[in-house]
Amino acid sequence: MDRCYKLKVLILVLTCVLTPTKLIYSNEIDVNYDTKASSIQAKSIKQQNKEVINITNEELLLLSKLVTGEARGESYEGQVAVAAVVINRVKDPRFPNTIRDVIYQKNAFSVVKDGSINMQPTESAYTAAQEALYGKDPTNRAIYFWNPDIATCKWIKTLNPYMRIGNHVFAK
Numbered sequence: 001m002d003r004c005y006k007l008k009v010l011i012l013v014l015t016c017v018l019t020p021t022k023l024i025y026s027n028e029i030d031v032n033y034d035t036k037a038s039s040i041q042a043k044s045i046k047q048q049n050k051e052v053i054n055i056t057n058e059e060l061l062l063l064s065k066l067v068t069g070e071a072r073g074e075s076y077e078g079q080v081a082v083a084a085v086v087i088n089r090v091k092d093p094r095f096p097n098t099i100r101d102v103i104y105q106k107n108a109f110s111v112v113k114d115g116s117i118n119m120q121p122t123e124s125a126y127t128a129a130q131e132a133l134y135g136k137d138p139t140n141r142a143i144y145f146w147n148p149d150i151a152t153c154k155w156i157k158t159l160n161p162y163m164r165i166g167n168h169v170f171a172k
Contacts, residue, residue, distance in 0.1 A: 052135050053090050059099040063087075064121035064129040066103050069111030070145075071125065071168075078166035079125055081139045083132035085170070088143050095143070107153075139163065142170035 071079040089095040111117045145168045161169035
């Protein structure tokens, strides 16, 4: 029994020593690390579903930055909803057909205008963006969202919202 215990400890120590640190912490977002960490993190979501649209890792990072800025203080479901709206716009022929072009479309998102698009994305925003990318859409295909308490655009108030998640309302 003493040998078995020593063998188990040796295996545990060797595993810790030989496993690269980046793999151990792969569930954390490290935007300075190459795309391998992102692909490892996304495997469980990818195995469940197929991508709704094809995007690059850079676009996924940009989408997670948008979610971080636009859905600050919102629930996780609210973060997924914001990401889903962007993806729904990419799929809609009335909007540009890339994540980057949708996000940077003139006057589309306040975080682009105020510069908070450059914030470091949160882990939950990154995961929410991934979930939306792989098909989760709590908005049921909405292409607009806004916070009615702080929205200043007169045009957006002409839309007919059909659901609310947190502080945001959603419209098609």
